[in-house]
Amino acid sequence: MSKGLRQARLTRDWSQERLVREIERYAKRHLSHVASTASLRVYVSEWENGRRSISPRYASILRGLLGIADSELMGQPAGDMEALPTVGGYDDLVSRIDSARSVSLTMVDTFMKQTELLRTVDRQMGASGLVDQMTGHLSTLEDALTFAVLPETRRPVARALAGAATLAAWQALDVGSVERAWKHYELGKRAAHEANEPMYLAHAMAEQAYVLCDAERPELAVDLVRDAWRAGAGRLSPRLQAWLHAAEAEICARAGLTDDCRRSLDLAAEALPGGTEDRDPDMLSIFLNGAHLTRWRGNALAILGDDQAVSSLYMALERLDPSFIRAAAGLRCDLAQAHLARDEYDQAQEHLRQARLLASRTGSVRHRRRIEQLTKRL
Template identity: 25%
Template sequence: MDEGSLLGDCLKQLDWSPDKLAREINRVRPNSISPKAPYGWLKGSTPRGDLPQIVASVLSHHLKETITVAALWPAKATLVGSDGWLRQPWSQEGTWAGLGSFTAGPLRSGLGVLRPLSGQGLIGAAVEWLTTEDEPVIGRPSGETISLQVIDVLVDRVAQLRRIDDVQGGPLVLDWITQDLNWAAHLARNGSYDPAIGQCLHSVLAELAQLAGWLACDLGRNALGQRYLLFGLRAAHTANNRALGANIVSCLSYQAAWGDTHDEALRLIKIARQGIGGTPGGAVHALLATRQARAHAQLGQLDDCARAIDEAAAALAESAADDTTPAWAYWVTPAVLAADAGRAWLELGRPEVAERHLLHGLHLFGDEQPRNRLLHTMSLAKARLRQRDLDGAADATHQALDLRSYLESGRARQRMTGLRDEFKQSDSPLAHDVTEQISAVLAA
């Protein structure tokens, strides 16, 4: 063993032979290397494809510290990165390649220096999801048995994390979710389960990745969020969970819209609606339709937007009799659709129509979904400003500032900054006071 190499030092710390390293790599991606391959790496050769990242992830996971590709193979680091798994086939094995990146620190810590993926790259992934046929899930015969009770605990845990995100969000919850994602990924690559349990386990992985991706994007960590969402899309495909996959593509669409790439956002949400199929009814179809309405609004397509708003309302009206609505869609309510319609009308330049929908949505929210209430109350303030109702806009802004604890959301801070800029356009003392209050909250 080459004692002078970092790889050799890592194996020495773990008390691993090269054969043991090969076995651990094959847990992440079954049958990917021979037991003797690491011996060659210790003599100076380098692994091919995305294997360097998988090796780095395996070592990081077991050493409890970050080991990077650049540190292991400096010459190789410029040729491979954390995104090798994105080029894998849309198969269970391809999803497993992603598991190697998400069960340790290197991918997550390294994303801060990576750029967000291009819109065409996201569309390409969504098209592959749409067009790749589903395959049966393959179980794992070796390892500690994963029982149905374990799956039930994981499902309950995801539901709890979603509820926590409703009332708190922020970096703390993102860290919590990613820790659970790492644990579920560990079970998937090390546990023993039959195909039915494997399907449930991959659905849990997809939900956790979707939630992590959504929170990361909400915090402004777009590169991180995109990759979590794309991993979730692969896991949903492996689980044959088309509704969850469509939701994840719709999240990519929403994230594209936040970045002002509206054509790409519309293309993505259309792919999501095409991918879910089935009779257009229920909460999931309502969610996709309302997100398509927002995409049309941002492009100034009034008739298409109004049509999608009507489709969303009609779909949700059918959900009461639809007992197949997934648990993760609990938050898609008449309040959400009404407020989102208000935001769409605001983007279309119809503030008077927007105000009616926003007020209705905020009334329906009651005390629920405080981050959504913060966002939509700021939209209400903008709608009133654009109708020259300065007093009403100030009142709505004060209501939004009462929810300032939810400003850890990148979207919320961006919207609050935009609201302040609109108040600055007025030279009235009231507008000046509101501007100073917003600035103080943003600074804090």
């Protein structure tokens, strides 16, 4: 029985009929041939009940459509790392070690550029279609690290792996693969330790706190994001400090810690470097400038039900980079929440309509879940 397929379908609140329609739409967009509608209905039922195995062609479609890995699709735990060669396999082991020694700084730079490309595609098109590429990218990095021997080779690869694993974790969380997200964050933290990169470690810990928030454990999330400050060991860049303060503010808001939230928002504003630049040269996964922080402030205030949230959020909407599609969906959700706090139901409904369209474009399960929760309050 393909428990993973059934779970992925139910996570999206899709019926089997809806899944069939989505398979047909996906195939049409990607110029792929699939069976007739009647046959697909039979296939979906048989896949979920274990009477038919999922062929490689349909597995590829389902991975791209649902944003899940093969192990999740089949409902199996992720396999352990490939076993090291046993007695008699020394030639293969030495060959892989020699290959790892040849990983140069140029190659590490290529790894980082690949991560940036995946980040850009994710930002503009969503994470659901990137599972194959991201899985392969992480596998290559893990393999390079596993067989690298000396620190001068291991540390740059570990740093690249820390950044890629944290991105993969956020993508997995966005498409509703919570367990995969958690494991990727753990991988990112281990890689950051290996690389002796406290900035990457603090960032991974703070993002991992959002998994706890989504699991309705905001108090534990507050503890984790505050522990991220200790992990940073006073070696965080100003922009990352501002980002971490803002993340702590949002998580405190979700935990109902009003005063702590407002204090963290003020600290974020103080720490943020001036100007319109949004990338942190020391931490490329951090995008934060005054416009982004205005949106984050509005988000936190909307969670608190503060009347000032609306003005901050509309200001952020005017300044939002149009390529940040997922961020736009989140901002529309924030505006809906802020209007609901003021009993302005027509405005809230319009923003939820816009958010639903944007979430559909990116395939964000996380945003769709929030949209449905807010819709119930109308």
